[in-house]
Amino acid sequence: MNIPVLDPQGPVALLELHVMIITVVLCAIVVVPVFFLLFYFAWRYRAGSPRASALHLPDWDHDNLAAEFSWWLVPTIIIVVLAIIAWQSTHALDPYKPLAADVPPMEIDVVALDWKWLFIYPAQGIASINKVEFPAGTPVHFYLTADAPMNSFWIPALAGQIMVMPGMTTQLNVMADHPGTYAGMSANISGEGFSGMSFTADSVSEDDFDAWVSSTKAGANPLDQNSYAALAAPSSYLPVAYYGTVEQSLFDSILMKYMSASSSMEGMDMGMHMP
Amino acid sequence: MTYKPEELAADSKSVFGFFTYLMTDLVLFAALFATYAVLHSGVFGGPESEQIFNAPFALLETVILLASSFSCGMSLLAARRGSSRGVLTSLALTFILGGTFVVLELSEFARLAANGAGPGVSAFLSSYFTLVGTHGLHVAIGLVWMAALCVSIYARGLTRGNMRKLALLSLFWHFLDIIWIFIFTIVYLAGIIL
Amino acid sequence: MTLSHFIFGNLSFAALPENAIAWGGALVVVGGVLVVLALITFFNAWGWIWRDWLTSLDPKRIGIMYILVSVVMFVRGLFDVGLMRVQQATSVGDAHGILTATHFQEIFSAHGSIMIFFVAMGFMFGIVNLVLPLQIGARDVAFPFLNSASFWLFSAGAALINLSLIVGDFSTAGWLSYPPLSELAYSPTSGVDYWIWSLQIAGIGSLLSGVNFLATIVKMRARGMSYMKMPMFAWTVFGAMVLVVFAFPVLTVTLALLSLDRTLGMHFFTAAGGGNMMMYVNLIWAWGHPEVYILILPAFGIFSEVVATFSGKKLAGYVSMVYAIWAIVFLSWLVWLHHFFTMGAGADVNAFFGIMTAVIAIPTGVKIFNWLFTMYRGRIRFTSPMLWFMGFVVLFTLGGVAGVVLSEPVADYQLHNSLFLVAHFHTMIVSGVLFGYFAGITYWFPKVTGFHLDERWGIRAFWLWLVGFILAFGPLYILGFMGATRRLDHYDPSLGWQWLFIVAAVGAFLIMLGFLSQIIQLVVSIRDRKLNPDTTGDPWYGRTLEWSMRSPAPEYNFAVLPEVTERDEFWEMKKAALPRTAPAYEDIEVPRNSGAGILIGAFATVIGFGIIWHIWWLLVVGLVGVAACIIMRTFDEDTERVIPAAEVARIENMKTI
DSSP, X not given: OOOGGGSOOSHHHHHHHHHHHHHHHHHHHXXXXXXXXXXXXXXXXXXXXXXXXXXXXXXXXXXXXXXXXXXXXXXXXXXXXXXXXXXXXXXXXXXXXXXXXXXXXXXEEEEEETTEEEEXXXXXXXXXXXXXXXXXXXXXXXXXXXXXXXXXXXXXXXXXXEEEOTTSOEEEEEOOSSSEEEEEEEOSOXXXXXGGOOEEEEEEOHHHHHXXXXXXXXXXXXXXHHHHHHHHSSOOSXXXXXXXXXXXXXXXXXXXXXXXXXXXXXXXXXXXXXX | OOOOHHHHHHHHHHHHHHHHHHXXXXXXXXXXXXXXXXXXXXXXXXXOHHHHOOHHHHHHHHHHHHHHHHHHHHHHHHHHHTOHHHHHHHXXXXXXXXXXXXXXXXXXXXXXXXXXXXXXXXHHHXXXXXXXXXXXXXXXXXXXXXXXXXXXXXXXXXXXXHHHHHHHHHHHHHHHHHHHHHHIIIIIIHHHHO | OOHHHHHHTTOOGGGSOOSHHHHHHHHHHHHHHHHHHHHHHXXXXXXXXXXXXXXXXXXXXXXXXXXXXXXXXXXXXXXXHHHHHHHHHHOBTTOOOXXXXXXXXXXXXXXXXXXXXXXXXXXXXXXXXXXXXXXXXXXXXXXXXXXXHHHXXXXXXXXXXXXXXXXXXXXXXXXTXXXXXXXXXXXXXXXXXXXXXXXXXXXXXXXXXXXXXXXXXXXXXXXXXXXXXXXXXXXXXXXXXXXXHXXXXXXXXXXXXXXXXXXXXOOSSOSSTTOOHHHHHHHHHHHHHHHHHHHHHHHHHHHHHHHHHHHTSOOTTXXXXXXXXXXXXXXXXXXXXXXXXXXXXXXXXXXXXXXXXXXXXXXXXXXXXHHHHHHTTSOBOOOHHHHHHHHHHXXXXXXXXXXXXXXXXXXHHHHTTBHHHHHHHHHIIIXXXXXXXXXXXXXXXXXXXXXXXXXXXXXXXXHHHHHHHHHHHHHHHXXXXXXXXXXXXXXXXXXOOHHHHHHHXXXXXXXXXXXXXXXXXXXXXXXXXXXXXXXXXXXXXXXXXXXXXXXXXXXXXXXXXXXXXXXXXXXXXXXXXXXXXXXXXXXXXXXXXXXXXXXXXXXXXXXXHHHHTTOHHXXXXXXXXXXXXXXXXXXXXXXXXXXXXXXXXXXXXXXXX
8 A cells, every 4th residue: 555644755754754653642642541541431330330339329529639630731741742843843844945955956836727737947948747857865946836726736755735826936845765756636626627637756866857858858849828828728637748948937927927917027026936 | 760670681681792793793894904904905006095095085984973973972862861852863963974974985986986996906995895895884784773763763752672772773883983993094094194 | 788687697597407416406405395395285284383483482493493404404415425425436547436526526515514504503503592591591592583583594594505406506616615716717607606605694693693692691591500500511602602703703704705706806815906815714714713613612511411411420620621611712713724734824823823723632631531530430321422422532532633633734734635634624523513412412302302312223323423434534544644635536546545435435324324323213203202201301310400390391491480509500409309399480471473584584595596696686675675574573562472370380280291
């Protein structure tokens, strides 16, 4: 069985799994006694038992302060520990925070469409549909936007997800430990073709990556405003496809569509991402 | 006037219930204010607040509404005196002032819409029209209530029930005044000055 | 605008159902309504239905009607489950299941909306209506007419969401309809409008009920019943109603703003125009999180009553439990962002809300320990309400662990919107809210009707629900870890998910058998009512005031309003074993019936339908109708009738059924 969340293939997913495990273990401190007491008390104080009939009519009050205190205190202590973990891990694993690595990060721009994923590689000048490829051991810095309703970008084997919205960018930093093929999908419903939006994330060796970039460039198939407009029309379950050239500032123009009624982009600083 | 205990209890229950409802209305307006705060910069290249708000006009609306609160207070004094005529006169004045307020507000909305600053132009304008318009809608409903209450007082006099309804109506009217003060400050003043 | 467009708005024959399953749904609704109307006519029961039920302002009648509507909506919600489970078990690879993607999306959106708004809320308000006045020693709620109007607004919402099966379609954007998917650009049909207006109208009913029950608790407790002498169920209702009055106005605003975007072209949440879709998400969850506590708190209150009664002991840690309720109420306002950690708010914000979410587990845990220690050294009877409680502890604790995992933002980054999340919240709602309400209905059934529910069928139902739930949702926790996101209508076989969906389908089927057992239980109990009567009014040897009068409770509840000196007053009364002398009966005033409530509901349905289909003259008719009903009611001075003392005496001395 392939259980990617429990079998992480990258440092981000690994640390996220650690937090899950620690949390469950801490909760067990409360859960185990609850289960034990429930069944133990149910058995021992059942109305039919000799012990129960030996008690007087149970009309007594023994609000036990010590017991009360302990079941406010113990969960509080557990929660304090969890709070420290939450603060620390949330800052360490902020999706916007670049990953520490020996190799410089690689940037990939992502556009969620109805109903496929467009990946633009600004440094390499190529693009792909429904497949993203990058070298293993290299941190990848995703910049994401949508030309579609709200989506969510998720490769469970590598990292937690990040929402993807039109008119704004979000970011996700990810790294794969070693070469492999990982499933990806949108984790937020976006319309009829939503289920046909799965993609694969391929991490490959440096050499294989360079070879793939060269062969994609050689295959031409330009991604410009016209071919983008055709691509953006609603379609689902698309096969993987590649573009050998990508129009400069295509990603920014997609972003800007939602910013203003006027089509002019001069002098506008919207804090958008410039490659 | 002496009141039976169950009548006092019924009054206290009604006032509590109505006050609770007013607090839910406060939450409703708070949500609209929050929306306005978040969206007032969403002009989408269209008109901004200092371009469309008219300070003297907003001040006129404020004065009229405050005056109507004053006349509403007068109606309660008249009720305490037992003068149904006094109550009806004060309420009529309140109605006229409140009605003027609504008409002025509608005319401002019409002017803005005709000049390319309608609610469908941008998020800023949508939130402005909705916040201010919701207040105006409450005022209009208050006017309908006022008219019905006047009919009841005219027909039956200052019965126990009518006194109670008058108390609740005046709570409602003063509440709307308070909301307007916030609107005047946060929307108009801040929008023009800041 | 042509004349036909003016008359019919956007209605056209294209609005009729589009496939066989959809036609099936439409015919069931139409057929069901016709069958009910035919039966009433056949039994010549219109007078009785109108007088004793539809126009009644007795909260015990209103409560039963709430529960009946909820049961009917439960049928539809469970049927949705069947369709969804079959789809997800079969739509793999080349197969695409029994539903189109769009239809599947409508069905899960309807399922969630119906279960929360028309099943859970309906059961909750129903039980509160039945029990709250009795528990606090009152004869009625604070505003009886408002109570009726609230019920009929609830029913109007239910009517609209059922009308969507016949004409038009439903939202495909999930039970919370996030924009921009729910905006006109991406959802141009009537579906989202049906969603908006059925929830908006029902929501206003809920808000008014919140005001009503709050005023009831604050102003109508029996003399001597200070707050700290109130039964625990009343405390939880108090907390829940405080949440209602703060949360529901936010829902009203949010739905209104989305409607303004769709109907009048505004730009609150649109992708362009300066709108901010994240504002919607914040607003809807500022309502949405308190909503789940609104549902669970009364269920906790029911468990407090049930555990105490069936352990034969007073509730452990009463003061602690009260503080826990208010801690939950307060904290429920500080956690809403945990529903969208993945929206990119930054580490400081995410961490704060994650910590607050974990903190709210503390008072909840305290309650569980107090229930367990109520059992300690008690004499425990394993009636079906007690079984529901035990099933609750087992499942809710595990679901709670899942919740604490999700409260860690970095864990949530992986599991958000996965089937792990779906399994978590179903665990909380089914084992907490539903099991609690099932226990409560069984527990208070004799007081309301005068006879018991059949215990054998109740126990069968319990086991089917428990085992069914584990089979239906256990696989979903695993699927979440396997990277399965929610709301998929199709997936690839290489993912290895299918067998888990098949197990889940089996579990869902068992749950449906459990529900069927409950229907059979009801039928059998009514058939055998003379064999299982409640002859004393105190069938469980209870502790609180609702058990102090005969069953079924008479219209006026208490012939003589009680005076309270202790917590668990009725238990103390029994202990003191005072001789029951016939008290001096007095005339009792009760509200007259009123048809204005059902008329308001009908006109509200008209308002909703008019807006949805852009039939503006119909909208005006609806608005004028509602206004007229309200104004006419305010002019009505003759709203009470008197039950003479002699009649009270006669009722009090009647033999039970």
